[in-house]
Amino acid sequence: MLEKEIIDKINKVLKSALKLNNNTLGDYLIKDKFIEWDSLKHITIIADLESEFDVLFEPEEIVEMNSSEKIVEIIRKKL
């Protein structure tokens, strides 16, 4: 899968979960900058990403996935 496809899919999941529109989406999203991205929302994002990419994340990876940059890095290794 191309890098752009991975990023687009991740952004689609994050935008939907965090209810963002295109205009509010920067290059990278960081968990701590979004009050909506709490621990419960994080789990729903992980579930959506697992479904979108057909992968499973380890608990340690789930903790590390606190920015879209880190999410890209972890997913890229699994594809």
Place this chain on the structure above:
Amino acid sequence: MKIHHIGYAVRDIEKSLVEFELIGFKKVGELYNDTERNVIIQLMKNDTWLIELVAPCNENSPIFSIIEKNNNTPYHFCFCTDSISQQIDKLRSNNYVIIEPAKPAMAFDGRLVAFLYHKYIGIIELLECKQ
């Protein structure tokens, strides 16, 4: 899997348990301050229905955001399983995400519990109930 109890997130456990007593629940066991999980727990029973009142110890508690969003609310069903590791493996292959891996729980005599999430179900708890 057989249902063991319903988890009920509450902001103030002392006030909530008084109200649950008024509608027919009785305390089961003592109040547990589970510092490992950052929660305070009280089990209560009404006939065959067992509920687990869970209050946050502080803002870092895993249920703090649930209470902030929904106030006092039931938030999980707990299911008995003979082998928690096998059941987790099975659920993982059916798109459940592990919120909290299996570890001993004070309120259940040190038996193993784990929390998982499914996008179409929400949060469930597993409790190892070996015969």
